[in-house]
Amino acid sequence: VGNISWTCIQLALEDFYADARHAGYRTRLKLHLRDTGLDAVEAASAGIDLLKNVCVQAIVGPQTSTQAKFLAELGNKSSVPIISFSANSPSRSGQTPYFIRTAWNDSSQAEAIAALVQKHSWREVIPVFEDDDSNTRFIPDLVGALRQVDTHVSYRCKIHPSATEADLKSTISSLKENWTSVFVVRMSHTLARNFFKLAKDEGMMDRGFVWITAYSLTDIFDVVGSPALDVMQGVIGLKPYVQDTVELHKLSQRWRKKYQLENPGISASIPSVYGLYAYDTIWALALAAEKAGYVNSDFGPSVTNNGSTDFDRIDTSKAAEKLRGSLLDVTFMGMSGNFCIADMQLVSVNYTIINIIGQKRKVVGYWTPGSGISGSLNVKADLGTIRWPGDNENVPRGWLLPMNKTLQIGVPVKPGFDEFVKFENGKPKGFCIDVFEAVINALSYDVPLHYKPFADKKGNSKGTYDDLVYSVYRKEYDVVVGDITILANRSRYVDFTLPYTESGVRMLVPVRDHRQKTAWTFLNPLTADLWLGAGAFFVFTGFVVWCIEHRTNKDFRGPPGSQIGLVFYFSFSTLVFAHRERILNNLSRIAVVVWLFVVLILQQSYTASLSSVLTVEQLQPTVTNLEEVIRNRSYVGYLNDSFLPVLLKRLKIDESKIIPLDSPEQYNEALTSGRVAVIIDEIPYLKVFLKQYCQNYTMVGPTYKLDGFGYVSTSFLF
Template sequence: MKAATTTLLRVLRRRHGLLLALVLLVGAASGAAAQRTVDVGVILDRSTWVGNMSWTCMELALDDFYADDSHARYLTRLKLHLRDTGPNAVDAAAAGVDLLKNVGVQAIVGPQTSTQAKFLARLGNKSSVPIISFSADCPSRAGLTPYFIRTAWNDSSQAEAIASLVQKHNWREVVPVFEDDDTNTKFIPDLVDALKQVDTRVSYRCKIHPSATEDAMKAAISSLRHNWTSVFIVRMSHALALKFFQLAKDEGMMGQGFVWITAYGLTDIFDVVGSPALDVMQGVLGVKPHVQDTVKLQNFAQKWHSKYRLENPGTSLSEPTVSGLYAYDTIWALASAAENATYVNLDFGPSVTKNGSTDFDRIDTSKAAEKLRGALLKVNFSGMSGKFRIENTQLASSYYMIINIVGQERREVGFWTPEFGISGSLNMKSDINTIIWPGGDHETVPRGWLLPRNKRLQIGVPANPGFGQLVRYENGPEGQKGFCIKVFDEVVDNLPYQVLYDYHGFDDGHGNSNGTYDELIYKLYLKGFDAVVGDVTILANRSLYVDFTLPYTESGVRMLVPVLDRRQKTAWTFLKPLTADLWLGTGAFVVFTGFVVWCIENHEDFKGRRLRTTCQELL
């Protein structure tokens, strides 16, 4: 390089003089500075619609950023190096090593899945290179290393939105239905915690393996039918969800009385699959990040549609999903951070492990990438997906939108905001729009529970209770008697639907009690009975295990017994209750009252003489 420069100077001096040579060299140096390149690796699975859609968004983001007049004088230029790794996590890790060792990238954008994020997060921590994901769902990945950054919303806020929707409709028990993969490892516990905050119980979790057969999925759906709740929260991949809802529809679980809520990620199925998903998911509610519809977004969607359809003919995807907008904003933020970061030589520093036996051990650290990470965490702008600001290595979340599947459209019925919870408006508390529930009902909100198919309630009755007038259990069809039994029978008869039940005594088979009342309550808690009817006292320790109805008798014990009156009765018997103290008190009040009346009659101010004189003078 030095020899070439010396030769160039010698030629320029000979022909044009020293001044011209210096001018050209300064100009060349300025041009080199303007073309400073910041290499960024991109790891995607181009065999998926997410990978293709995201790559199109990234390319457009790069073009739009440097076409902007305000960025024309930037001295840095982002260069993307794509690696199509497929879904395999090991291949993604190998691509990460290649980008770090052979390309010297200062950041890696990807990985699509949380499983891939596990491997690449370790690479980022070792090399000080930020690993940036816009689609890895699991929020726990952000806590693996400070060099792993999620440019997508935290799923915990989505859990709060779903819990608020459940609370609004007073559903007391729900069942999560989710794909048994790494994506839901942290989301489901977050969801359960959020539901606990609104006093909603999760008594059962339905896991479905990603490679589940049709018979396995039917068995899972059948298990849902044997639970009391009819409110289900679903989160799984698009292909698995489409089969699941089709089987659920065949089993009659997409009809009246059921509630289905889909978490974000699955909500995009309507953009990707289209009519097949809409046909089998009628009445389903969905939660997705709210993106403000702007002219800028509309123009971008048109450009994206033309480019994506050209590169992917025959696709059913008509517009970029929120994940694609995250990918767009990620590249925009990186390009801005590259300009704002203090320039450092792109050479990687020496590896901490000098004599490692693998490429992973010999990965060097990058000071330039560390500077880029610091600048990225400070980026703040309004992007396609909304406000772009990193908090705790994740994109700060904002508002969620509630959608309802009706016919062939997705109706917007409301929003969730941290200030107002579930509301029909983003700026104030208001009623949400009418929801069309599964089965086409829009007037009656589902109760949230249904009797399991062919289910008879097993009602426990105390044996040998304290008072037979309240409850008494004897063997035989008419053995249940007492006031409590009559109340329960009357309540069930007045329900607007049929409830089948059988009484079972809590006895040892010989007519004796099988334990104490506390043991009876605990057996109910262990689901040995569906309910207990009897003279069970409401105590604090029992309330920890079961729910009690409101008392329908007064608390306490009373006895009504006949009394033989042996007192003599005469004409003066009525005077016997009047004691000497009462007679003395009565006499004292009579004397005091007479004294007050006498004082009033003999006092000058209360006499009528002056009033009569005044009246005569007026006449």
């Protein structure tokens, strides 16, 4: 960065005063070069020398944040502006008012990276960064921006600036053990080149991985060239957008010629964005100097001549303070874009998204504060085709099985309801296992599995289902497969799949047949009124027929007692069509036909009702609602080790009235013996119970909806 920027600074000074618009300027900038490299102590020593011996009105160029930290203190003490186009501010602008950063705000870069992550629906990211002052503010900004788009950062990978090859290999090995395959990288060029070379050797530049480089690392391709391109194939990088103009082309040609002349053997085709920032910084200083007017060295005599260090003997400069004020007000269109300082740094605008393909840096899209990620700068459009590591055009899913990793599957252990999950001869079986393995077998890649029961040495469960779920959070298991209900409090620690079965909570109660069968049961099909009505019609029909027939039909004549008996007998005999009397009159025949039709209906209805009473049980639940249970202070059963005690307490059931049960057999025994009045449990369990004991029990009451059963893991897997 130093050599590239120095060449740009020299060209900027030449171009500014060669410009006809500046021919009448009365001020001139004079450069005093101090080459300190990246050493912070050397930079601080050079700063003291420039202030004390040269009496400069501005210092340009601390490259690193560590250097900027020292020089910012010198600027505060002397009122001399410290201007950097590459280093981050060592603290907030209010604490270092004389440190001016003529580069974009890194927080906007963090927002652009977060938008890129959100665009591809990646749910977890690992920042990989150099552990120095340059990332002190950027990484928290990045994590905050990712949190805004619901992306989790579970691990921050720090690399020491002086890390050896062994240290880098160890770091890469730790990254390989993570599920996350999306990495955001920000480190120095030298460290990054070695890091990516080793990552490629370890197979982490293949399919499935995502590498996003933040600026300033993205300009490694401009600085290092082919060696960096060879080991960073498929990398996505962000860099500030710079409009391609005729002036920029001319500057690039002159810069390349001058740079290669001053640095033979080093190939660089164009100046980096930092170089353009350096170019615009010199123009801004020249404009500010002219606006501030001619100034000479006005460092007054030290008021602390008895100080023990040169730092104590540095005095303030009012001319430099005036120059700072003018610089903050300068605005113009520079090579890097609009030069405008706000909050002690350049106003950020748009970012370019590049993709490394072969030896080319392909622009695949842009990020703007208003439109976010887009394939075009002016209109909303899809990103261009991105070739990810491994020459892959399919968007990576954001996670990979760690190399040589076997999924540790936790399985609940319980004495009952083994239709859902159970261990048999050391192997898990049941509905939950069948569904899980069907999904695994449908995947296009192999997933090594190892089932582990959630049990102690005696084979008993080690705790509740909440304990089992929390064991995933503690990384004892990678996944839990079983009849695990999706609950809000569990989702705070782990993630669930979509439910593979519906669920809810209902009440199971015994049923009883309330009708008693006695010798008089045959009377039950008809009510008393209907019995009396039928008897009256019997007599009435017989009387009507006798009245019509007895004048002309000798069968209806005889002694009075015989005729009275005939009136009653005739109607009853028609029930079985056993009457012997002949009917001669048509009116009598009509009456008898109507009566026979009524008798037929009455007989069939009575037979059907009596059969129902004698053969079909009319079962009624012993309890119909939960309020009745609470009012009677009845005992309530529930499935042991489940979440139901919390729900029952919320339903205002006394804790002393709830009894844990383990199996369908215990359910049946408790309800039959009266130990509990009802059982409250999830519907899948109750259905399994009713499949075995359907004749004596039923589900009643409202359904308390739940999300159903799901499989458990951490957020990176599901």
